[in-house]
Amino acid sequence: MTALLEAIDVSVHFATRAGKVRAVEGVSLAVAAGEVLALVGESGSGKSTLGFTLAGLQSPTSGAVAYAGRGLDRAGWRSVRRDIQIVFQDPFGALDPRMLVGDIIGEPLRVQQIGTAAERRARVMQLLDQVGLPAESAQRFAHEFSGGQRQRIAIARALAPRPKLIVADEPLSALDVSVQSQILNLLADIRAAEGLALLFISHDLAVVHHLADRVAVLYLGHLVELASRDELFERTAHPYTASLLAAVPRLGRKRTRGGLSGEMPSPLAPPSGCVFHPRCPKAQDLCAESAPLLREVTSGHAVSCHFPLGGQG
C-alpha cells in the first residue's frame, strides 16, 4: 500500500477560555491512492477536526501531514492544493447563492489557472454530465436546486481540478433518505472512473459499511480501531466499536437493550488511562491507570485496547 495522504502522530488542541480542548490526540493513519478510508465517530470524537487537518484547513498542534511521502508546510500545501479537494456536509451553506452553477464548478480551475476559458467551460459541461445534472444547470443559481442536486454540484466542483483525493465530511447527512443512495452510487462511480481516494467522514455505520475499504474509529480524539471493512464489522476488537455497531437501529434486527451508558466525557478533561474506560463494559483496573497503545492484532487490524474482544490479545 502506498500512502497518498498521511497523518503522522497528529494532535490538534484548541485553547478556549475553559482550558485546552484536546480534539485530536496523537493519531497516525494513511489513505492509500484510490482507497476509501472512513473516519467514524460520534460528535466530539475529533473526526471532523482530523479530516480538516488532513485537508489542510486546520494546522496540527503537533505531528505532521504528509502527501506522497513529503511533509507539508505552508508552501507544500499550495503545491498540492488541487490534488486534495473537499465536499462539505451542508450543500446549502457551501455554495455561493449569487454565483451561477457553471461558475461555482469552474471556480477551482479559474483560481488555479488551469486551462483556457473555453477549456474550462468544456470541463464544466463534462462534469455536469458526470454528476448527472443537465447541461443547462450551468446557467442557473444554486438555490434553484434541491439538496441532492446541490450536493452533486459540490461534488462536480471538487472533481474539477482532477484531484487525487476528496475529503468528504458527512456528505449525506443533510440529504433526504431517498436521495442519499443516489449520492452514494455517484461517489462509488466517480471513485471507480477517476481512481481517486476518498476520506469519508461519517457517523453512519451502514453507509460506511457500504462505501469504505477501510475504517478508522475515533473516540475522544484517539484512534481506537483501524481495520479493513470486513475485519472491523466481522471481527470487531475494540469494545467501543462493538457498542457503536450494536446501537445502530437496523431494519429486521432487534437492538439489544443495555447499550453504552453515560456520554462521551469532555475533551477539556479527558479520563486517565484509556479514554473509553469510564463507559467500557470490559474495563479493569489497568484501564484507568495506563493508556493502551495502538497495536496490530492481526495484519492490518490495529486496536488500542488492553483487553480487545475475541481474545485477540
Place this chain on the structure above:
Amino acid sequence: MLPTAATTQTLLATEDLRIRFGAREVVAGVGLELAKGRTLGVVGESGSGKTLTALAMLGLVPAPGMVSGSMRFEGQELLGLEEPDWRRVRGGRIAMVFQEPMTALNPTMRVGRQIAEAMVLHLGKSWHEADIEVLRLLDAVGIADAPARARAYPHELSGGMRQRAMIAAALAGRPGLLVADEPTTALDVTIQAQILDLLADLRAQTGMAMIFISHNLAVVGEIADEIAVMYAGRIVERASAERLLSSPRHPYTQGLIATLPNPEHRTERLATIPGHAGDRPATGCRFAPRCGRAEEACLAVEPALISVSAGHDVACVLA
C-alpha cells in the same frame, strides 16, 4: 395483529386533515387513528407534511397556515379551539418533544422551573409541590444529580441531557399523548439508543400513547406499533410496523427500504429512487414522476388510501 375497535379505545382521530399556506396545500387530507397506549410511527422526508401534522395536534401551525378537517382527542374536537383552550390541552393532555431541545427549551429559565411550569398550569400544583415532583421526574428520565440539574440552564447540559430534560417537561403534565418529532435525530447513535430505551420504558410505566415522527424507518421500526408513511402531504401506506417493514406494498415504501444500505447483504450498487420530492405532477399520484412502475392510470386521479388486507392500507392503484 392490529387491535380492533372492540378491544381498544380511540384516543386521537384525524379526518381529512388539511393544512394550507395560501395556495399551497402542504398536508392534503390525512386520516390517522391512534388507540390509547399505542405508538404510531410517522415516516416521511422533508416536505412530506409530517411535522406540520404534528404541530396541528398542538394547535401550533404557524400563521398564515390554515387547518381544516377534523381532529378529535378524547372525544373532543380540537380544530377551531381558541388559543386559551389550546393552552389547556398543550403541555397537559397532549405534550410534544422536538428535535432540537436547545431551541425548544427556554434558554433563560432554569430547567427545573420549565418542568415545574406544566404541573402548576395543568395539574394545579403549587410551585413547592411541583419542585419536589421535578426531582422525581428528572430521576425518572435518567438524569443523575437531579437537584443540581434542576438548577442548571439548558445550555449547561449536553444534547442528550437536554433531550431527557425536555422529555421530563413533556411528562410533567401527565399527557395521554406524547408527540415526538425527530426526538433522536440530533443525537449520536449511542445516545439515541438510550433515549429510545427511555421512551419505551416511560410508555410502559405511564400508559401514554405516542406519535413518533422520523425520517428514519429503522428508528421508527424499533418503537412503533403501527407506521404511517407520508409523501408530499398524504399518507401513502399504513400498517402494523411488522407488516409495513416486511411486506410493504406502496412503491415509495418499497423504495425507501430498498435504498438503505444493508450490512448483511452488501451490494456494489444501491437501489435508488430517482428525482426528489419536489417533482410533482399536476394531477394523479404525487409519487408517479419518481415511481419505476408508474403507468398512465397513475396520472389520472389521486389514489385513495384503501385497505389491501386487514389493517393494511395503501394509496396506489397498482398495489
